[in-house]
Amino acid sequence: MEENHALASIGRQAKAIPTSREVTARRVPATGGPVQEVARLVAIEAPVGLVYGFQPYAVMMTTPADLEDFAIGFSLTEGIIRSPVDIRGLSVEEGADGMTVTIDLVPDRLHALLANRRLRNTVGRTGCGVCGVEELAALPLAERRGGQGEAIAPEAIHRALEALAGGQPLNAATRAVHAAAWAGSDGELRLLREDVGRHNALDKLIGALLRSGTDPAEGFIVITSRLSFEMVEKAAAFGAGTLVAISAPTSLALDRARRHGMTLVAIAREDGHMVFVEPESHLA
Template sequence: MPRNSPPAQPPASVATPASTLRFASGRSEAASAEVAVEAAVNIVYGNLPYAVMMATPSDLEDFVVGFSLTEGIIRSGDEIRGIAVSPQANGIIVTVELAPGRFREHLARRRNLSGRTSCGLCGVEALADLPAAEARAGGATPITPAAIAAALGSLERHQPLHRLTRSVHAAAWCGRDGTILAAREDVGRHNALDKLIGARLRAGHPANDGFVLVTSRASFEMVEKAAIFGAGTLVTISAPTSLAIERAKVLGLTLVCVAREDAARIFAGALANPVEAEAP
């Protein structure tokens, strides 16, 4: 798909006046804090508005590509012909030019959707409209526990906005050895994952040799997004929901949750045996 020159976008964080209250003394001190920017992002296909998502206004091209894939609007990155980002007084308009055939199919299934950072299914009007990935034809190559530990150990270095604000999620693509190859941040966990997926699609990197790591819980829609992208393993910092586990099992996705550097819980699938992984 074509690469557009990066447009001027609002900052991802802003310095904001604040005060520090010392509980012991009861005194407050003037200070300032970096606060994550949350903006209304209107995604438009052709000339038809589709969704308004509350998102961090960085990596917006990655975001709309990943969002378009996980929403089922496109099947591959080359079905997007161009992306235009236009900051407005009250938000940002991102206009996506779809390939003609894909745009016609989009018109046939167009719906209105109002997104929120806390919900990945806002605007879905019927159970039949829920996103649904396809089960993997073959099992994914298992990831080793050591690779997960390595990714967790280096994750903080790939979260510059979180270090400033302590208020955003991250999604990372990790190689089979646990090296973090790409990471994206956003106030919305779904948005962070869509940004990551979009970045990998735009760079032409497949999802068949590594795993996804996210700093959130594993919910139904996070499992679906990872599976739609083609990932074989999803690792999350927090716990899963019952439906996430059920869908991961159906989809053949290995689901590892409550992940820490020294331990994690496997709810679906299996990790590689460390001894077998090291054998020649």
């Protein structure tokens, strides 16, 4: 990974934004009995606008934390930047209606974005990976990246899955958010990000990995959601060689994984996992 002093100097959000709030609900037993009022924490879902220079690009519904990581990862997986050095800096501002992240691009990438005119022009909902894309030809397709790393041992995958739940404090409190984690080749979790949107969680993780200068060949990604094609594309944009999901894959996810030479592991649970796609070089 190329070192980027601008990214290294970007701090965390100056003001801590709440990621959950307490509400009151009524618990109604299925078999009868008294109705009880209970306090529950719910995950906060807030609009975050992404602006490049002075050009608004998209409004995404996110958990308002780790927004610097989100903006950097989103920029890479959207194809707006090709590497971290394309970002000169960014700022996060809180407004009455939500958050705005302004990303300062190097001139050639900003000019390419404006010339391409591929702007979302819509709100990206929490479950949406391609909201605002108007043509089939504009569906995400990551650039091919060399060096997919070595095969990940089944024991490492199991170790990462065992540690996953303990690294999700917001989900433990609300039961409403997804996680994306980076594990070393030994299965030890190194980084984890949470968000109400599965795509946002993965973008946040990728942004954090870019900022830390992590080598994609030294580990694998684990996600707590279903494995659709855009999750594969985001992982491929970072250069990950293995993507593990606790839920099932879609057909297009399998097709894209083959195209990128990526190992795709899904339905990964405590009692085992299923390998759906694997490069020939990893087969015994």
